[in-house]
Amino acid sequence: MKPEPTIEAQLQERELGKLVLKSSGFFEKYGLTLLAVVAAVIVATIGYMVYESMQRTRLAAAWSEMEGVKLPADMEALAERLAGTPAGDWALLRAAELRFDEGMLQANRNREAANSEFKQSKAGFEKVLAEGAYVEDLRQRAIFGLARVLEATSTGDTKPAITKYEELVAQFPTSIFKPIAEERIKALNSPQVQDFYSWYSQQNPKPEAPTRPRDGMGNAFGLPGLDLPGMTPPAGASGGSTSPVKSTEGEIPPPVGEKPAAEKPAADMPADPTTELPPAPAAAKPESPAAPATPTTTPPAAEKSELPPTP
Missing domain, CATH: 1.25.40 (Serine Threonine Protein Phosphatase 5, Tetratricopeptide repeat)
Structure with a gap:
């Protein structure tokens, strides 16, 4: 047999029952609205947390970028x-x-x-x-x-x-x-x-004007024999070049097989005496071996040969 509940327990059950009965009507009437408000609060909290995280990341990147800026x-x-x-x-x-x-x-x-x-x-x-x-x-x-x-x-x-x-x-x-x-x-x-x-405050320093390049640029580096192409000064009155570099080009040789024309001495100057040089010795050529004798059909009597008389 169960013991009877105490008066305090009975009162609590009655008060709790009354509260449940009262709240049940409230939830039936405003339950959806309350759930929507709770959901909105949760979404707003999550959104704020995401925004703060993005802001911290953005500011951290800004501080890092600031360290590298010099201008x-x-x-x-x-x-x-x-x-x-x-x-x-x-x-x-x-x-x-x-x-x-x-x-x-x-x-x-x-x-x-x-x-x-x-x-x-x-x-x-x-x-x-x-x-x-x-x-x-x-x-x-x-x-x-x-x-x-x-x-x-x-x-x-x-x-x-x-x-x-x-x-x-x-x-x-x-x-x-x-x-x-x-x-x-x-x-x-x-x-x-x-x-x-x-x-x-009365001083007024100004930047110096840039140095203008020299005209010509001939012998640009001050080294002898160094003239840049197209910048060599023109020839003087005598027609010669002022460049210290002498031309190494020789005269064009005559065609093979033709003898060069002898230069005629000037009329007002005697011809230079020519000294005849001895002919150059011919180059020694190696002796070729004698060809073997070829037999002939001429009889021995007909051959011209000087033989000693027979004793």
């Missing part, structure tokens, strides 16, 4: 392609720094080109400060770069550059750029440095 224009194109991402902000900063470096290289060679690079660098740093201010490392490098541009383009008034250096020190007291900024503040307050920038 400012290429870095600016990369920054534009990655706009709105952390990698894009860093690419924009790096492009501004590359522009500044190029301007410093051109400052003593081509002032016009240097000023153009400095102008683009300044615009890049200002854009970084406007769009990437949420990253401290990005911001302090942009402020430091902007201060350097203002110093490099100073015409004697160093206050704008000093202000930026002081802003860097105030906002980032632990920055790695703080010692350099403090040193530059001290230097830019010096009258000698201000006078230098006033004088330096």
